[in-house]
Amino acid sequence: MLAGWPAFLAAAPDVGALVFDVFGTVVDWRSSLIREGEQLGKSKGLRVDWVKFADAWRAGYGPAMNRVRQGELPWTRIDALHRMILDRLIEEFRISALSEAEKDHLNRAWHRLTPWPDAVSGLTRLKKRFVIATLSNGNVSLLTNMAKHAGLPWDCILSAELAKRYKPDREVYLMAAGLLGLAPGRVMMVAAHKQDLRAAREAGLKTAFVPRPLEFGPQGTVDATPDAAFDVHAGDFRDLADKMGA
């Protein structure tokens, strides 16, 4: 348990499946993107501030999804949204030396993100007791490739792509419960982001809050305060496994 967290964290709810937000909750997108950028910069002799680049890439993601959610863009998978943002950043950061194949490889850095240190071991324990699945705005192939690359032991890849709606749209959460053959109340959403959990809760799912204080880097700010609206609070995935009796 996180030090100082209150005592409303009671017995584990009776659920059959846990579904996980991925970017930020399971994988450390920021360190991974910075590392990939630095490697590319070294090999191509680029002078780019890859920390700023990574943060700008991620910052473009919410607004791009909102354009889809508001109907301004037709359904567009994350790979294509990431690429739209990347093409803009390549101009803004004045990166001129990349071939199409190199741009595509860089765009797929999102398929190669590294898990938080507790993620694989925590998921492996949780998998023994529950069905564990992704429930991410990442597209199916991105999540599948990431799992293969990082050894994430998912039972099933679920994605906003299957509903052609992005979280926090209600349909995404209900789709997940439907595909898992469970009532919404027997599915638990696990996320580091309160907005995701609040929408899951409104759709009838159980919720587990696992804040990731380093998601936006050592200087980043993260809302890690507990909230009595959520069913479980955990410090990481091993703590979540403990709390869920797995």
Added chain:
Amino acid sequence: MLAGWPAFLAAAPDVGALVFDVFGTVVDWRSSLIREGEQLGKSKGLRVDWVKFADAWRAGYGPAMNRVRQGELPWTRIDALHRMILDRLIEEFRISALSEAEKDHLNRAWHRLTPWPDAVSGLTRLKKRFVIATLSNGNVSLLTNMAKHAGLPWDCILSAELAKRYKPDREVYLMAAGLLGLAPGRVMMVAAHKQDLRAAREAGLKTAFVPRPLEFGPQGTVDATPDAAFDVHAGDFRDLADKMGA
């Protein structure tokens, strides 16, 4: 290689993902259903010919799906089709002693089918080189539970349910390639059934034929003759791994 198979079985095609038919191709539905029936019969003191029962249950499956394919029934997942057939068979075989919970448990025997002896080891080898996914008419929760029960190491669960169309409808094969982020020609359909492979081929997928001579039991008849239209012929999944260089 199957004895006597011709020499048109050439080099492995360049594919990124293998998608698998499941009932009959990966799992031995018939032995599994007979075994579950016999266990239930023993515990409940039922006198039922479980071999006939299993064959009748499977025989009802194609016609039930065709009712959906032809629009006579709205989209209905396999769990519900299996249950419709089961309810009819319970009457025909004059089985009176089952509670609703026992009927539901029996219906979920399809979630607990046992793999052919070569399946897990062959898939484990193939997974090292390719993305491996189901592409079954079984629903997502059935396939997810089956994988968990049987230790099938899928990277991704793909199902006709995601297209709300049943194989051999073309949309199912194209959906799989789309979700995997691959051109149809870089996806290989693996099946024990020629109808499935022919439809996959027409949709542009590569094909691997793995006949399962015992699918319908020792007395059953199976078309295991090779066909030059398919890209690969294999005797089992270990042979398939050999032929695909995995």
